[in-house]
Amino acid sequence: MxxxxxxxxxxxxxxxxxxxxxxxxxxxxxxxxxxxxxxxxxxxxxxxxxxxxxxxxxxxxxxxxxxxxGTIYLPSASSASVDIHHLDDAMDVASLEKLLSDKAGQPVSLENELLVIEEMDSLDEALAMVRMSGVLDEERLATM
Structure with a gap:
């Protein structure tokens, strides 16, 4: 026993x-x-x-x-996150705009000349790009 x-x-x-x-x-x-x-x-x-x-x-x-x-945080509409989507090679701009619009909940246009779309090799690289983009910089600076 x-x-x-x-x-x-x-x-x-x-x-x-x-x-x-x-x-x-x-x-x-x-x-x-x-x-x-x-x-x-x-x-x-x-x-x-x-x-x-x-x-x-x-x-x-x-x-x-x-x-x-970042998995301890509740999802929020006001915070940034990175989603992984595996896209087909045959995906055109219109279908990508529709996918992004559905995810964002608002219209998305990829025709802006300031917009850069890049394929990332890893999630860590994508997160580094989000951090360097200045997302939530105001909140981070307010805590300093």
Whole structure:
């Protein structure tokens, strides 16, 4: 009987550690990856906090992973995020405008001469481009 309890506890500790180390928000909401800021999602924060109850290190790692990925934040219309869309080579400008308009919830025109469309090699590169674009600079400067 004691061996069965020990196995169950070992399995529970390993399971909780795996979930905590991977970051709960990253597992629950992978589509949120890339958000720069926003309101903290209490469900993700509590799930990460469970990792703190079992062991300090997995809980801290879960929070670090979720904050660095941006998955701990609730989605917001006023914050920037990066969505990954795999586009066909045959996609024309009109269909791309329609896709962007649907996602943005407002009309989008790609005919502006100041608009630059680039294909990124990785999500990290796309996030760096968003950060360099000046999105939310006013909020960041206000906290300095």
């Amino acid at each position: 004691q061996q069965a309890v020990r196995r169950w506890l070992t399995g529970a500790v390993i399971g909780v550690s795996i979930v905590a180390l991977s970051g709960c928000g990253t597992m629950f909401y992978p589509e949120r990856k890339g958000q720069l800021s926003g309101d903290v999602d209490p469900v993700v924060a509590i799930a990460n906090g469970v990792g703190l109850l079992f062991f300090i290190v997995p809980g801290v790692i879960a929070y670090a992973v979720d904050f660095s990925n």
